[in-house]
Amino acid sequence: METEKNTRKLDRKDILGIKELSVEEINLILETADSFLEVSTREIKKVPTLRGKTVINLFYEASTRTRTSFEIAGKRLSADTVNITASTSSVVKGETLIDTARNLESMNPDIIVIRHSAAGAPHILARVLKQSIINAGDGAHEHPTQALLDMMTIKSKKGAIAGLKVAITGDIAHSRVARSNIHGLTKMGARVFLAGPATMMPYGMEKMGVTVAGRIEEAIEDADVVMALRIQTEREKQCIFPSLREYAAHFSLNKRNIGLARKDVMIMHPGPVNRGVEISPDLADSASSVILEQVTNGVAVRMALLYLLAGSGNA
Amino acid sequence: METEKNTRKLDRKDILGIKELSVEEINLILETADSFLEVSTREIKKVPTLRGKTVINLFYEASTRTRTSFEIAGKRLSADTVNITASTSSVVKGETLIDTARNLESMNPDIIVIRHSAAGAPHILARVLKQSIINAGDGAHEHPTQALLDMMTIKSKKGAIAGLKVAITGDIAHSRVARSNIHGLTKMGARVFLAGPATMMPYGMEKMGVTVAGRIEEAIEDADVVMALRIQTEREKQCIFPSLREYAAHFSLNKRNIGLARKDVMIMHPGPVNRGVEISPDLADSASSVILEQVTNGVAVRMALLYLLAGSGNA
Amino acid sequence: METEKNTRKLDRKDILGIKELSVEEINLILETADSFLEVSTREIKKVPTLRGKTVINLFYEASTRTRTSFEIAGKRLSADTVNITASTSSVVKGETLIDTARNLESMNPDIIVIRHSAAGAPHILARVLKQSIINAGDGAHEHPTQALLDMMTIKSKKGAIAGLKVAITGDIAHSRVARSNIHGLTKMGARVFLAGPATMMPYGMEKMGVTVAGRIEEAIEDADVVMALRIQTEREKQCIFPSLREYAAHFSLNKRNIGLARKDVMIMHPGPVNRGVEISPDLADSASSVILEQVTNGVAVRMALLYLLAGSGNA
Numbered sequence: 001m002e003t004e005k006n007t008r009k010l011d012r013k014d015i016l017g018i019k020e021l022s023v024e025e026i027n028l029i030l031e032t033a034d035s036f037l038e039v040s041t042r043e044i045k046k047v048p049t050l051r052g053k054t055v056i057n058l059f060y061e062a063s064t065r066t067r068t069s070f071e072i073a074g075k076r077l078s079a080d081t082v083n084i085t086a087s088t089s090s091v092v093k094g095e096t097l098i099d100t101a102r103n104l105e106s107m108n109p110d111i112i113v114i115r116h117s118a119a120g121a122p123h124i125l126a127r128v129l130k131q132s133i134i135n136a137g138d139g140a141h142e143h144p145t146q147a148l149l150d151m152m153t154i155k156s157k158k159g160a161i162a163g164l165k166v167a168i169t170g171d172i173a174h175s176r177v178a179r180s181n182i183h184g185l186t187k188m189g190a191r192v193f194l195a196g197p198a199t200m201m202p203y204g205m206e207k208m209g210v211t212v213a214g215r216i217e218e219a220i221e222d223a224d225v226v227m228a229l230r231i232q233t234e235r236e237k238q239c240i241f242p243s244l245r246e247y248a249a250h251f252s253l254n255k256r257n258i259g260l261a262r263k264d265v266m267i268m269h270p271g272p273v274n275r276g277v278e279i280s281p282d283l284a285d286s287a288s289s290v291i292l293e294q295v296t297n298g299v300a301v302r303m304a305l306l307y308l309l310a311g312s313g314n315a
Numbered sequence: 316m317e318t319e320k321n322t323r324k325l326d327r328k329d330i331l332g333i334k335e336l337s338v339e340e341i342n343l344i345l346e347t348a349d350s351f352l353e354v355s356t357r358e359i360k361k362v363p364t365l366r367g368k369t370v371i372n373l374f375y376e377a378s379t380r381t382r383t384s385f386e387i388a389g390k391r392l393s394a395d396t397v398n399i400t401a402s403t404s405s406v407v408k409g410e411t412l413i414d415t416a417r418n419l420e421s422m423n424p425d426i427i428v429i430r431h432s433a434a435g436a437p438h439i440l441a442r443v444l445k446q447s448i449i450n451a452g453d454g455a456h457e458h459p460t461q462a463l464l465d466m467m468t469i470k471s472k473k474g475a476i477a478g479l480k481v482a483i484t485g486d487i488a489h490s491r492v493a494r495s496n497i498h499g500l501t502k503m504g505a506r507v508f509l510a511g512p513a514t515m516m517p518y519g520m521e522k523m524g525v526t527v528a529g530r531i532e533e534a535i536e537d538a539d540v541v542m543a544l545r546i547q548t549e550r551e552k553q554c555i556f557p558s559l560r561e562y563a564a565h566f567s568l569n570k571r572n573i574g575l576a577r578k579d580v581m582i583m584h585p586g587p588v589n590r591g592v593e594i595s596p597d598l599a600d601s602a603s604s605v606i607l608e609q610v611t612n613g614v615a616v617r618m619a620l621l622y623l624l625a626g627s628g629n630a
Numbered sequence: 631m632e633t634e635k636n637t638r639k640l641d642r643k644d645i646l647g648i649k650e651l652s653v654e655e656i657n658l659i660l661e662t663a664d665s666f667l668e669v670s671t672r673e674i675k676k677v678p679t680l681r682g683k684t685v686i687n688l689f690y691e692a693s694t695r696t697r698t699s700f701e702i703a704g705k706r707l708s709a710d711t712v713n714i715t716a717s718t719s720s721v722v723k724g725e726t727l728i729d730t731a732r733n734l735e736s737m738n739p740d741i742i743v744i745r746h747s748a749a750g751a752p753h754i755l756a757r758v759l760k761q762s763i764i765n766a767g768d769g770a771h772e773h774p775t776q777a778l779l780d781m782m783t784i785k786s787k788k789g790a791i792a793g794l795k796v797a798i799t800g801d802i803a804h805s806r807v808a809r810s811n812i813h814g815l816t817k818m819g820a821r822v823f824l825a826g827p828a829t830m831m832p833y834g835m836e837k838m839g840v841t842v843a844g845r846i847e848e849a850i851e852d853a854d855v856v857m858a859l860r861i862q863t864e865r866e867k868q869c870i871f872p873s874l875r876e877y878a879a880h881f882s883l884n885k886r887n888i889g890l891a892r893k894d895v896m897i898m899h900p901g902p903v904n905r906g907v908e909i910s911p912d913l914a915d916s917a918s919s920v921i922l923e924q925v926t927n928g929v930a931v932r933m934a935l936l937y938l939l940a941g942s943g944n945a
Contacts, residue, residue, distance in 0.1 A: 040423040044366060045367045046395070051674060051676065052673070052674030052676035064399055064415065065418055068371075068419070072397060072422050075369070075397070076395070080705040082702060084698060103901060103902075106923070107928075107929050271414070272414060272415070273414060275414075292420075295418050295421035296422065296423070298422075299422050355737070356738065379730065379733075383714060383734070384737060387737050587729060587733075590726065590729075607733070611738070613737075
């Protein structure tokens with residue numbers, strides 16, 4: 001393991017999106033993540049890899065799982081982790097994002113992990129700062145670490161991604177998870193089908209190399225993987241869809257419609273799950289669900305990225 | 316010390332309440348805490364005991380002292396500590412407590428410390444998760460680490476708990492501190508007297524093995540220990556009592572009524588103190604007050620629990 | 631470096647303000663900071679100096695840069711750092727500042743860093759607690775670590791502070807940064823000129839050994855250093871000045887008025903900058919601006935103070 005990790009390097013400063021990653025880079029990240037998976041199951045879950053490195057988690061949007069996952073990943077690599085959340089930050093004092101970033105840069109961190117409601121915010125930081133930037137979700141644009149952990153989960157269960165049929169269902173329009181996964185899965189050779197309410201399906205998705213299904217059943221049929229996206233219930237009042245109930249009636253994954261998929265179908269969800277909305281409770285807890293493996297792999301993927309960016313002589 | 320710690324183990328996964336702990340278990344915890352007390356007074360306040368262990372502090376209610384106490388306890392044992400507070404967590408996104416917990420579980424922590432406004436929340440987690448759960452306060456139910464630090468404080472000052480008269484005064488009905496202490500102190504052989512306004516005294520407390528005093532003077536008379544509970548002033552508007560002033564006039568501990576107790580009476584309070592409400596300022600700062608020793612012992616008790624659950628080959 | 635650091639000590643428990651520091655003390659702090667500056671540029675940015683020490687950051691006011699700077703400083707010295715912010719603290723439960731402090735004291739931290747909206751809050755803590763207190767900003771009173779990092783920045787660029795002309799412009803009345811810098815810079819032998827709107831200039835500033843300029847041009851003329859203070863835009867509604875636009879028209883630093891200063895003038899700002907208000911964007915980003923060096927030096931100054939108070943056998 002050590003040998004492999006020390007000889008192959010990621011030749012980029014930042015992880016901003018899956019769009020710009022090559023198949024080789026994705027494979028390197030997934031293999032590195034595989035090798036870190038075991039650290040979290042040891043008696044002593046800690047390696048000295050990033051001792052003396054500083055990782056700043058700069059979160060402009062609330063998040064439990066992603067921030068905690070990055071924080072745990074950093075700590076298990078022995079990095080110093082510093083959390084900054086918008087509510088306690090100087091953004092309330094009217095400082096620009098770039099000024100905040102330059103200030104953090106001046107404290108000599110090694111990596112800044114940023115989540116921001118504005119698409120492109122991490123890219124601005126990456127252009128301006130000498131440090132490595134990891135996009136932890138920017139608006140409805142990309143969420144690359146989520147797609148990487150999703151691909152890691154698929155690969156570990158199915159052996160390979162190429163040739164699989166993957167259905168992504170729900171609110172495609174507002175989902176950075178969908179966008180990152182579409183980039184990644186098509187690159188890796190999967191056939192991706194999208195299904196969702198018309199108001200949640202952007203025009204021209206076919207240009208991304210996917211098939212837009214007329215009905216959810218068409219997407220699910222013979223699928224190897226079905227990934228339900230989160231409905232942001234706080235958007236309900238914006239009238240994108242009439243009611244959660246109506247959404248659930250047509251687009252919830254359940255024991256009935258999942259019967260159309262392959263017997264060994266994997267059911268995925270980026271979380272947090274609205275039970276009974278995107279997915280029926282029994283299905284979320286079924287043997288087909290890999291929702292919790294996704295979370296476990298998330299820590300490993302983030303350890304891999306922190307290591308590849310800051311720990312392999314790259315930073 | 317090391318020998319003793321390594322040979323005796325706590326044979327349980329979780330610390331949910333004092334109710335289910337045996338006298339032997341309480342003694343083991345208190346003795347282990349005694350041995351950790353000294354760590355916090357060293358030049359280098361840190362032992363490698365829990366290196367590579369992850370402790371998550373999951374707080375659904377605001378808290379300075381308890382969260383900080385657990386965080387310091389974890390850090391002095393070299394554990395990686397991660398704080399999650401409700402205001403920044405995905406609870407705002409509508410995820411169920413169990414889903415949140417299962418997600419955290421999937422990141423392979425060793426211990427989850429939880430405070431929640433709902434009685435029983437830690438028990439749900441304990442049933443569902445393979446990790447150790449420590450209840451840091453659940454609704455009006457239990458606050459076991461508070462009772463353990465209270466018992467540690469009493470034992471260190473009085474030598475033993477058995478045979479002592481302990482008065483607990485104030486809002487018994489809403490106090491998890493009272494409930495945990497009643498379980499613990501009666502188990503350990505103390506005679507417990509309760510006193511408080513009728514609206515704050517639940518029916519049938521005698522079944523817990525305590526005496527409900529008609530007047531506060533009856534509870535205090537000849538007491539070895541008097542423990543004043545916190546009045547949650549934010550409840551005043553709920554009309555449980557007419558005014559803080561009236562409460563103080565009848566139930567505040569002061570130099571006058573404390574004269575009824577034994578000369579060497581110990582005065583305790585779980586904090587934060589509303590000075591002039593539960594206790595007069597001069598008494599809170601008097602030589603009889605052990606309020607700050609309670610806080611010091613709190614760190615030691617929490618170190619002991621983290622150690623016994625995660626560090627003694629138990630986890 | 632080690633020799634020097636081990637032989638000279640700061641003979642005080644707390645850092646509450648620049649007013650009470652001697653020139654020798656300021657020089658010791660600045661020299662110690664210089665020696666720590668290099669740690670943050672190493673491959674492994676961490677020294678074991680404060681291993682097993684506990685530093686509590688107790689922030690009653692929002693702050694990104696100062697809290698983060700202290701946290702990074704503590705972590706790079708291997709201290710355990712614990713953050714407490716007012717919004718999640720027991721202050722909401724009505725506890726007094728002294729009681730909160732005494733409680734923290736009882737958990738045996740080594741240093742408490744406090745920011746508070748009330749002038750004098752750190753001084754109360756310093757009197758009551760045995761631990762070292764560092765003032766991270768108290769009301770409009772002092773912000774000593776800011777002045778120290780400012781002096782460090784001036785000294786590193788100009789070689790010495792004595793004899794320099796320093797202009798401080800803007801909201802003098804509400805600025806703890808101004809007050810601390812006036813104390814420090816005059817002590818170190820600089821000639822300090824103040825300029826700002828009449829409503830923002832307290833009477834009798836001359837008693838502090840400075841010159842109050844009638845017009846901003848008078849302050850800037852031939853200045854070696856120009857320090858623009860932050861306008862707290864949230865105060866605008868209090869009618870201290872008619873509008874940001876009007877303020878900017880008269881008091882913003884820009885390419886034009888800065889032409890009056892010396893060719894090698896240094897432009898400083900404590901941040902966060904309101905671009906176009908206190909300082910024009912082109913000037914903030916010009917070669918004359920040392921705003922980001924100030925931030926870098928901030929980490930070094932805070933490392934120095936943590937070290938001098940807790941790490942040199944002083945604590």
